[in-house]
Amino acid sequence: MAYEEYLKDFLEISNITVGDTVKVTKPHIEHEGMLLEKPDYSNENTIILKLDSGYNIGIDIKDAKIEKISEGKKPQIELDPVDKKISDKKKNLSILSTGGTVASVIDYKTGAVHPAFTADDLLRATPELVDYANINAKAIFNILSENMTPEYWKKTATTIYDEINNGADGIIIAHGTDTMHYTASALSFMIDSPVPIVLTGAQRSSDRPSSDAFTNLMASVNAAKSDIAEVTICMHGTEDDSYCDLHRGTRARKMHTSRRDTFTSINMNPLARIENNKVTINDTQVKYTKRNEKELSLNTNLADKVALIKMYPGISPEIIDIYVDKNYDGIVIEGTGLGHCSDDVITSITRATSEDIPVVMTSQCLFGRTNMNVYSSGRRLLQNNVIGVGDMLPETAYTKLLWAAGQTDNVSEIYEIMKTNLKGEMDTTLSQNYFIK
Amino acid sequence: MAYEEYLKDFLEISNITVGDTVKVTKPHIEHEGMLLEKPDYSNENTIILKLDSGYNIGIDIKDAKIEKISEGKKPQIELDPVDKKISDKKKNLSILSTGGTVASVIDYKTGAVHPAFTADDLLRATPELVDYANINAKAIFNILSENMTPEYWKKTATTIYDEINNGADGIIIAHGTDTMHYTASALSFMIDSPVPIVLTGAQRSSDRPSSDAFTNLMASVNAAKSDIAEVTICMHGTEDDSYCDLHRGTRARKMHTSRRDTFTSINMNPLARIENNKVTINDTQVKYTKRNEKELSLNTNLADKVALIKMYPGISPEIIDIYVDKNYDGIVIEGTGLGHCSDDVITSITRATSEDIPVVMTSQCLFGRTNMNVYSSGRRLLQNNVIGVGDMLPETAYTKLLWAAGQTDNVSEIYEIMKTNLKGEMDTTLSQNYFIK
Ligand SMILES: N[C@@H](CC(=O)O)C(=O)O
Ligand SMILES: N[C@@H](CC(=O)O)C(=O)O
Numbered sequence: 048m049a050y051e052e053y054l055k056d057f058l059e060i061s062n063i064t065v066g067d068t069v070k071v072t073k074p075h076i077e078h079e080g081m082l083l084e085k086p087d088y089s090n091e092n093t094i095i096l097k098l099d100s101g102y103n104i105g106i107d108i109k110d111a112k113i114e115k116i117s118e119g120k121k122p123q124i125e126l127d128p129v130d131k132k133i134s135d136k137k138k139n140l141s142i143l144s145t146g147g148t149v150a151s152v153i154d155y156k157t158g159a160v161h162p163a164f165t166a167d168d169l170l171r172a173t174p175e176l177v178d179y180a181n182i183n184a185k186a187i188f189n190i191l192s193e194n195m196t197p198e199y200w201k202k203t204a205t206t207i208y209d210e211i212n213n214g215a216d217g218i219i220i221a222h223g224t225d226t227m228h229y230t231a232s233a234l235s236f237m238i239d240s241p242v243p244i245v246l247t248g249a250q251r252s253s254d255r256p257s258s259d260a261f262t263n264l265m266a267s268v269n270a271a272k273s274d275i276a277e278v279t280i281c282m283h284g285t286e287d288d289s290y291c292d293l294h295r296g297t298r299a300r301k302m303h304t305s306r307r308d309t310f311t312s313i314n315m316n317p318l319a320r321i322e323n324n325k326v327t328i329n330d331t332q333v334k335y336t337k338r339n340e341k342e343l344s345l346n347t348n349l350a351d352k353v354a355l356i357k358m359y360p361g362i363s364p365e366i367i368d369i370y371v372d373k374n375y376d377g378i379v380i381e382g383t384g385l386g387h388c389s390d391d392v393i394t395s396i397t398r399a400t401s402e403d404i405p406v407v408m409t410s411q412c413l414f415g416r417t418n419m420n421v422y423s424s425g426r427r428l429l430q431n432n433v434i435g436v437g438d439m440l441p442e443t444a445y446t447k448l449l450w451a452a453g454q455t456d457n458v459s460e461i462y463e464i465m466k467t468n469l470k471g472e473m474d475t476t477l478s479q480n481y482f483i484k
Numbered sequence: 485m486a487y488e489e490y491l492k493d494f495l496e497i498s499n500i501t502v503g504d505t506v507k508v509t510k511p512h513i514e515h516e517g518m519l520l521e522k523p524d525y526s527n528e529n530t531i532i533l534k535l536d537s538g539y540n541i542g543i544d545i546k547d548a549k550i551e552k553i554s555e556g557k558k559p560q561i562e563l564d565p566v567d568k569k570i571s572d573k574k575k576n577l578s579i580l581s582t583g584g585t586v587a588s589v590i591d592y593k594t595g596a597v598h599p600a601f602t603a604d605d606l607l608r609a610t611p612e613l614v615d616y617a618n619i620n621a622k623a624i625f626n627i628l629s630e631n632m633t634p635e636y637w638k639k640t641a642t643t644i645y646d647e648i649n650n651g652a653d654g655i656i657i658a659h660g661t662d663t664m665h666y667t668a669s670a671l672s673f674m675i676d677s678p679v680p681i682v683l684t685g686a687q688r689s690s691d692r693p694s695s696d697a698f699t700n701l702m703a704s705v706n707a708a709k710s711d712i713a714e715v716t717i718c719m720h721g722t723e724d725d726s727y728c729d730l731h732r733g734t735r736a737r738k739m740h741t742s743r744r745d746t747f748t749s750i751n752m753n754p755l756a757r758i759e760n761n762k763v764t765i766n767d768t769q770v771k772y773t774k775r776n777e778k779e780l781s782l783n784t785n786l787a788d789k790v791a792l793i794k795m796y797p798g799i800s801p802e803i804i805d806i807y808v809d810k811n812y813d814g815i816v817i818e819g820t821g822l823g824h825c826s827d828d829v830i831t832s833i834t835r836a837t838s839e840d841i842p843v844v845m846t847s848q849c850l851f852g853r854t855n856m857n858v859y860s861s862g863r864r865l866l867q868n869n870v871i872g873v874g875d876m877l878p879e880t881a882y883t884k885l886l887w888a889a890g891q892t893d894n895v896s897e898i899y900e901i902m903k904t905n906l907k908g909e910m911d912t913t914l915s916q917n918y919f920i921k
Contacts, residue, residue, distance in 0.1 A: 092857075193824035193861045195797040225821035229797050285921075303919050304822050304852025311921070354803075357794045357818070359882060360632040360666050366791075369806055381794070384662035385741050387630035415741025420529075424630050445796055482740050483920050484722075484748070 057108055058082075058094075066119035071096065072112045078104065081119055129170045132177045138216040138272050142184035142264075143206055145199070145230075147192050147223025149249040149260045173261045179268050179324070183215070192223025192230070192248075197449060200230055201347040204237040207244060208345040217243045217271030219264070224248040224301055224309060227280060231296030233446040235278040235470040239344045244278045245270045246296065250307045259283050259307040266291035266321040273326040274338040275318060277471070283307040290322035295335075297443045297472035300413070313413050314438045314478035315471075333477065350376035350452035355445045357381040357411055358388050367395035370404075376452040377405045377461070380433075381441045386410055386417030387424040393431065400432040405461045407448055408433055409441040414482050416475055434462050438478035447472060494545055495519075495531075503556035508533065509549045515541065518556055566607045569614045575653040575709045579621035579701075580643055582636070582667075584629050584660025586686040586697045610698050616705050616761070620652070629660025629667070629685075634886060637667055638784040641674040644681060645782040654680045654708030656701070661685040661738055661746060664717055668733030670883040672715040672907040676781045681715045682707045683733065687744045696720050696744045703728035703758040710763040711775040712755060714908070720744040727759035732772075734880045734909035737850070750850050751875045751915035752908075770914065787813035787889035792882045794818040794848055795825050804832035807841075813889040814842045814898070817870075818878045823847055823854030824861040830868065837869040842898045844885055845870050846878040851919050853912055871899050875915035884909060 063069055063082060070079045071094070080096035093105040094113075176182050187206050188199065207218050218240075222230060231246050238244065247267040249260035259282075267281040270293050278296035285308050294312045303309040312318075316329045328335075354370045358380060370378055378399060382388055386408040388396065399406050408417050408428060417435030419425030425435075436444050444465070451464035468474050500506055500519060507516045508531070517533035530542040531550075613619050624643050625636065644655050655677075659667060668683050675681065684704040686697035696719075704718040707730050715733035722745050731749045740746040749755075753766045765772075791807045793799075795817060807815055815836060819825055823845040825833065836843050845854050845865060854872030856862030862872075873881050881902070888901035905911050 191824070191859055191861055193795075193820050193859075194826050194828075196826070196828070197798045200797075223821075225824055226797050286917075301821065301849050302851055304847050304849045304854065306852065306917070306919055308919070308921060309849065309852075352800065353798075355794060355796050355799075357792060358630075359792050359879065360637075360663050361634045361790075361886070362792075363789065365810075366803075366806075369803075373802075383630050384660075384738065387628070387662055389631050389633070391631075391633070410741050412738050412741045412746065414739055415743065415746075417741065422628055422630075424628055442796065449798070480723075480743070482743055482745070484745060 057113065061113050061115060063113060063115050064121070066121040068116040068119055069096070070114045070116055071106050071108075072114070073106070073110055078106060079116060080104075084121075129174075130177070131170065131182065133181050137179070137181050139214055140180040140182055140217045140219060140268060140271050141210040141215040142182060142219045142221060143203070143210070144184065144186040144221040145188055145192070145195075145203060145223070146190040147221065147225075147248050148251070149221045149223070149247065149263070173264055175265060176268055180217075180272060190223075192226040195223075195226045195230060197233070197349050200233040200237065201349070203230065204234055204345060204347050207234070207238060207240075208343065211240060211242055211343050215242065218245065219267045219271050220244070220246045221264075222246050222248050224250060224282075228296070228299045228301060228310070229442055229446060231278050231280050231299065232440075232443040232470075232472065233450070235296045235472070236447055236450040237345065237347050238278070239341045240276055240278075241339045241341055241343055243271045243273055243275050243338070245281045245293075246279070247281045250283075250305060250309055259288070262288045263291060265324070269321050269324050269326050270319070273319070275326070276336045276338045276340060277318070279318065280310055281321065282310040284317070284320060290320050292317035293319040293321060293326070295471050297470050298440065300440060300442065311483065313440055314415075314481050315474075316481070335471070346454075348453035349449045353377040353379065353445060353449045353452060355379045355381065355441060358383055358392070360389070362389070362392065364392040364395040367392060367399060371395070371399045371402055375404060377407065377448045379407045379409060379441060379444045379448055381411040382408050382417070383411060385415075385421055385425055386419045386428070386435045387422060388428065390424065390427075393427055396428065396433060397431040403458050405448065405452065405458050405465070406433045407444050407465055408435040409439060409444045411441070413440065414478075416478060432458075434465060436465055437473045438475055439473040443472050494550065498550050498552060500550060500552050501558070503558040505553040505556055506533070507551045507553055508543050508545075509551070510543070510547055515543060516553065517541075521558075566611075567614070568607065568619065570618050574616070574618050576651055577617040577619055577654045577656060577705060577708050578647040578652040579619060579656045579658060580640070580647070581621065581623040581658040582625055582629070582632075582640060582660070583627040584658065584662075584685050585688070586658045586660075586684065586700070610701055612702060613705055617654075617709060627660075629663040632660075632663045632667060634670070634786050637670040637674065638786070640667065641671055641782060641784050644671070644675060644677075645780065648677060648679055648780050652679065655682065656704045656708050657681070657683045658701075659683050659685050661687060661719070665733070665736045665738060665747070666879050666883055668715050668717050668736065669877075669880040669907075669909065670887070672733045672909070673884055673887040674782065674784050675715070676778045677713055677715070678776045678778055678780055680708045680710055680712050680775070682718045682730075683716070684718045687720070687742060687746055696725070699725045700728060702761070706758050706761050706763050707756070710756070712763070713773045713775045713777060714755070716755065717747055718758065719747040721754070721757060727757050729754035730756040730758060730763070732908050734907050735877065737877060737879065748920065750877055751852075751918050752911075753918070772908070783887075783891075785890035786886045790814040790816065790882060790886045790889065792816045792818065792878060795820055795829070797826070799826070799829065801829040801832040804829055804836060808832070808836045808839055812841060814844065814885045816844045816846060816878060816881045816885055818848040819845050819854070820848060822852075822858055822862055823856045823865070823872045824859060825865065827861065827864075830864055833865065833870060834868040840895050842885065842889065842895050842902070843870045844881050844902055845872040846876060846881045848878070850877065851915075853915060869895075871902060873902055874910045875912055876910040880909045
């Protein structure tokens, strides 16, 4: 039996509904509290109780017995209106929510779960925010970021553009962590902005006391007020709540499945650290785009289909042929080492480039940069009109090629765009010998 | 004009051939030395001179002028026979070369480049080796590791098996670094060994004074003499020559395109450090297979075709359909976060599993472990008979699935193998909170 049904049975048999106070007994443990609604992202075999202490806990119902203590009512959302403390002296920030864990807020007063994230939810959960800025929040959509697509990127970029046009001094995007770095780099290419655009999320669902959502949001408000007018990712820098790192959107990657400090800058240090509401640039030698340096502009033209292919021993060349047959607009390869493929796939790659499909080489090492002059395998690719993109991340090369091939059909022009450092995505002065050991 | 032609012209115009003493003048620099043959892997626009100091240097011929100082003869390989100092008191080690940078040795006495690697070359280049063991070296093949295939893995495994059967107390595999970790994990599953099997390579071609080949080889000899009877990777632990790390073969990854300390253990610490010819276990709590704990056995049955697919926003589901249509034996997915895919590909994945193709989920985060119970996207995959393999690397899951699907056609049995920790490839007690920041 699937857990979902099991859970339903488990509660129905005992005639228990949301709002009732129950006692749950497991072999070595017992809990009493009010049964809550379950947020979408939590485990099917889990029920959530609001304890007297005010904390909510999730309990695995395996081997559990449940007993109704008293009848209750589904908690009603009766919330005080939020005083937004609007003031001319504060910056105007827009918080745009796209979904993910960060966008699910439990109201600790009523115990109700708000799967969609409204301005008021957010401000109630982190009332401190309004002391720091005039906050205007809205949900653009509400998806897990594994369901992001280039179409959603366009929608996000367009909303950001409108918000800035309407006077926002900084943008915060609440986003699932899974593909936040893809979105961040895609937005980097689609928007030139005079103000900061900060993506943030949470690794701990907000029904846990250990949620990192609030710290990340507070730090993002600071980043959005700063003079760093780039698309950045603002997330925990350590496992505790001591500080957040601000990563350049074209240079970051989710590197751990669950740790709060999962985001890592690759091939350069994080741009800044945010600690106690203070934004400190990590390396003052590193150039970044300053507030009002660029005019606002939007370019959401993306190619239809670009493939990202990781090389591995035994890969069949037919996979490349298929993308060629299907008229893909470009191919990004995650090669080995300095940017290599097996000789077995060279013929197919050569067919791709000879049919005017741009083929761009990156490295699955992630750190370092392609250099296809060193080995015969790399030189052969160069001779066949494949280009290496240095220290650009594969994920960034993918979003950039979608964008570049959306600007022109001419392969030389696409390559020219790919080889030009547009948003800090390639710059070997930053990556020179950079590594995390 | 391609560099290769340019270089040829460059030398021919001045009527210079290998063995001549030449003077090369560049804007701010001048070198005099004997022109050497160029190893295969070095840059086309580079010539190599043997200087009076005995060092060989590579010179970029861009903006260079060359002048013949005196005629010379192509250096003849007239080498003294090597005294292998065979003794009963030393362990018998086999060094098997598969190619890569490490297998190209320049003879510093004659200046000749030996692209293929023989026992004698090696021992002349690192005569210290014979003081530490009875060395028996042979070249199995000579390829760049980007050209490795499962067929070569089988050949390597079979040779290792024969060497151990013939009395080797330890094996060293000289291998290109690009795909060394794929080979290491493939060998881990194909062989049970009573003795250490150590893969090593070099990040700097041996025509550079800064080559790391010798340090890595010396450390590998120590590892091969140790009691760690696993398949391991032995490479520099730092940028200098201070020590080498010994990584479990199922847990390592090339993480930098060019640094000497490119190999990183993911989700566990390196097993041991090798410094001053001493092998020190890093964490005595970590269990490893000891010398003579296992009987020698070989199982090179591999499935024909397994695909490794990285997920990204905008990936087309048709790519999965194609592998199903082509009757692949299994699919490894590099999902996002805890092991997720977009809803857009679920139908195709479900078709794969319903047609009895095992689909195994890993995470492109690399660090951490899959947990597909947290979000609806993961649960949907579990319901559709996809399995997550916890803290196993995608590359290791790929070699393991090739092996598992080579043992049986029954999907449940394949999944059973995938979920069993065979060679330290999955073990959350090791990865618990392990991260490199
Ligand atoms: N899988 C979720 C995780 C999160 O919300 O951070 C997502 O990326 O949307
Ligand atoms: N591309 C080369 C690099 C090396 O030799 O390390 C190889 O993997 O074979």
